[in-house]
Amino acid sequence: MPLLIAGFFVLQLERANAANAATDTLFEDDHMDQDQFNTGQALLYLGIVLLECVEGSPWINPIWISFQVLAFGIVATLQNFQHSFAGFLTTRIILGCCEAGFIPAALTTIASWYKRDEMAFRNSCFFLGRELASSCAGLLAFGILRLAGRGGLAGWRWLFLIEGLMAVFVAVILISLLPNSPTDPTPLFFKRLRYFTERERYILVARVQRDDPEKTKAMVPITIRDIRRTVTNGRIWPHLLITIALNASTSPLTTYGALLIKGLGFAKLKANALSSVGPWISFFLVPLFGYIRST
Numbered sequence: 331m332p333l334l335i336a337g338f339f340v341l342q343l344e345r346a347n348a349a350n351a352a353t354d355t356l357f358e359d360d361h362m363d364q365d366q367f368n369t370g371q372a373l374l375y376l377g378i379v380l381l382e383c384v385e386g387s388p389w390i391n392p393i394w395i396s397f398q399v400l401a402f403g404i405v406a407t408l409q410n411f412q413h414s415f416a417g418f419l420t421t422r423i424i425l426g427c428c429e430a431g432f433i434p435a436a437l438t439t440i441a442s443w444y445k446r447d448e449m450a451f452r453n454s455c456f457f458l459g460r461e462l463a464s465s466c467a468g469l470l471a472f473g474i475l476r477l478a479g480r481g482g483l484a485g486w487r488w489l490f491l492i493e494g495l496m497a498v499f500v501a502v503i504l505i506s507l508l509p510n511s512p513t514d515p516t517p518l519f520f521k522r523l524r525y526f527t528e529r530e531r532y533i534l535v536a537r538v539q540r541d542d543p544e545k546t547k548a549m550v551p552i553t554i555r556d557i558r559r560t561v562t563n564g565r566i567w568p569h570l571l572i573t574i575a576l577n578a579s580t581s582p583l584t585t586y587g588a589l590l591i592k593g594l595g596f597a598k599l600k601a602n603a604l605s606s607v608g609p610w611i612s613f614f615l616v617p618l619f620g621y622i623r624s625t
Contacts, residue, residue: 333508334436337399338459340497344406350471351486353588353598362415370422377426392508400501402428407494410487445541454617461613468606
């Protein structure tokens with residue numbers, strides 16, 4: 331769980347740090363305006379939507395997750411070298427494609443380790459990675475943007491560089507330590523590193539399979555028929571509408587929070603620091619609600 335939370339943390343940082351960069355000289359250096367910035371943000375999520383269903387492929391596993399974090403970490407770092415609106419658009423859509431499917435893949439991985447009545451609290455703990463990133467993004471920007479001018483780099487370039495390298499570092503940790511599955515609880519390269527004895531591994535697998543025998547089946551690719559059955563399932567639509575309503579009200583604050591606060595007359599550093607106040611409240615509420623749901 332801590333490893334997947336760390337992966338979610340850096341993923342959310344890379345998604346949201348463009349908003350912090352926009353409070354610096356990103357618009358001037360990339361020769362773009364607010365509408366063009368909005369287009370780039372939309373392309374990020376377009377890349378995510380287009381490739382999200384790839385997680386139905388049978389070869390998706392924790393090893394894939396680890397290298398996915400490495401991929402979007404490298405792309406996030408390379409954002410430092412963009413010099414135009416075209417470069418901004420290119421890096422945003424590639425970043426979205428690299429991030430696509432991380433969340434469902436991680437949730438599927440968590441489900442393979444825990445019983446159904448244990449999932450609510452574990453899932454809420456997983457989403458702490460997102461809340462923690464949202465909480466820290468403004469504070470990190472407050473510190474990193476102070477580096478403006480060092481090494482001839484603008485503050486926003488330092489922001490992309492440092493936070494991108496953070497994702498690369500987390501990817502190395504995931505590749506080194508993230509276990510493959512309950513039946514093979516060893517990392518990719520360190521096969522001698524075992525987290526459980528044979529008896530513990532047997533108990534771990536048996537309790538999950540007894541709770542949900544479907545987990546004994548191998549993952550199969552998503553088909554058009556599966557998509558059609560999902561879309562026509564009436565029980566899905568209320569959840570979808572609730573999610574749309576939630577994101578419609580919260581996403582603008584995530585994307586433009588620091589910019590909005592700066593527009594109220596605050597200096598860019600103070601605006602970034604103040605943008606972290608709301609997410610810190612969510613950071614404590616999310617696990618609380620997950621715990622209440624699981625009891």
